Amino acid sequence: MGALRRWGGWGFADRGPRLSVLELVKSGTLDLRLAALLWLLMANRASVIVAAGPSLAGKTTTLNVMLDFLRPEVREVRLRGDDEDFGFLKDSKPEQTYMVAEEFSDHLSEYVWGDVARRVFQLLQQGYAVGGTMHARTAQESLAILHHHLGLPLALLARLEVVVTLSVGYSRGYDAEPVRRIETVSLITSEDGGSLSLEVLASRSSPENPALDIADDAALRKALGMRFRVEQSSVTSDIEARERFLKRLFNEGRHSRDEVRKGVIEFYRSSTGA
Numbered sequence: 001m002g003a004l005r006r007w008g009g010w011g012f013a014d015r016g017p018r019l020s021v022l023e024l025v026k027s028g029t030l031d032l033r034l035a036a037l038l039w040l041l042m043a044n045r046a047s048v049i050v051a052a053g054p055s056l057a058g059k060t061t062t063l064n065v066m067l068d069f070l071r072p073e074v075r076e077v078r079l080r081g082d083d084e085d086f087g088f089l090k091d092s093k094p095e096q097t098y099m100v101a102e103e104f105s106d107h108l109s110e111y112v113w114g115d116v117a118r119r120v121f122q123l124l125q126q127g128y129a130v131g132g133t134m135h136a137r138t139a140q141e142s143l144a145i146l147h148h149h150l151g152l153p154l155a156l157l158a159r160l161e162v163v164v165t166l167s168v169g170y171s172r173g174y175d176a177e178p179v180r181r182i183e184t185v186s187l188i189t190s191e192d193g194g195s196l197s198l199e200v201l202a203s204r205s206s207p208e209n210p211a212l213d214i215a216d217d218a219a220l221r222k223a224l225g226m227r228f229r230v231e232q233s234s235v236t237s238d239i240e241a242r243e244r245f246l247k248r249l250f251n252e253g254r255h256s257r258d259e260v261r262k263g264v265i266e267f268y269r270s271s272t273g274a
Helices: 021-027 032-043 059-067 087-091 114-126 139-149 217-228 232-251 257-270
Strands: 005-007 048-052 075-078 097-101 129-135 162-169 179-190 196-203
Touching: 021 032, 021 059, 021 232, 021 257, 032 059, 032 179, 032 196, 032 217, 032 232, 048 059, 048 139, 059 097, 059 129, 059 162, 097 114, 114 129, 129 139, 139 162, 139 179, 139 196, 179 217, 196 217, 217 232, 232 257
Parallel strands: 048 129, 048 162, 075 097, 097 129
Antiparallel strands: 005 196, 162 179, 179 196
16 A cells, blocks of 8 residues: 555344354454454554444444454443433543543434543543444544534544544345445544544545555554554554464454454463563
8 A cells, every 4th residue: 555645234242143243353343463463453442433334334343343352351331322420430440441432423312422422432531442433424423423413522522533434335145244344444643733644544435345455564664663652663563463373263263252352362361562
C-alpha cells in the first residue's frame, strides 16, 4: 500500500454465540495480516468505532472479535444505554477498563446517546477506553455524526483512536449468505489548530479480495508509535508475531471463539512485553 493516505450485526453478546476472528478470516471478512494489526491496536486498548451503512453488515460481530484481543487484565463494561448509571466507576481502574456500547444511536433506549454518550467520551480524558458501533458509511461520516448530531467537540473526538468500516453485499440466490468485508481501518489524529484527520492503515482495493492493502512498515511504525506511544522499532515484529500465532491456531483447526480467546491469553502470558 505504501505511504499512509490522509483524509481530512449478527447480534450483541447476549444474542447468540460470538464468532471468532478465525471464523471471520475463513469467511473472507478479513485476512490474518489485518487480524494481527487489529490485535496490536487492541493490545494497546484502542478506542474504536466499527461503522457500516446497512444493517447486518457485521458491525457487532467485528467489534466483539476485536474485544477478544484485549489483554486478560482488562475488564469489559457493557453500557446499558439510557439506564447506564456509571456505577462501575466506583471500583474500576481507568487503565484496566474498556467500555462497550452496543451502538451509538438515539433509535433505541439500549443504545448509547445523549448525556450518557457525552459522559462516555469525557471519561476517555481520564484514561478509560471505549468500543462501539454505529451506522455510517465512512470513517468521515461517523466522526461527523458524533460531532454534529451528538455535539461532541473535536477535542473529545480526538480521544477516539480507530475507525473500522465494513461493507455487505448479497449474492444471488435465496439462501445465499451475505458477503461481509472490512473495507478500511483508519487512525484518528489531531492536526494543528484542533482539526482531525484520518490516516488509513488498511483499505480494500478489490471487493472480492479478503486481503487488504496495509500501509508499509515505516508508515505503520510512525503512526502507531506516535498514537499509542509504543516502541516504533517493535511494531513490525509485534504484528508478525501475532500473525504467525493466528496462522498456527488456524492451521491447527482451533477456530472457535473460546479456543481463540484462550490462545490470545496464552500469547500474552508467554510473551515478554507483548
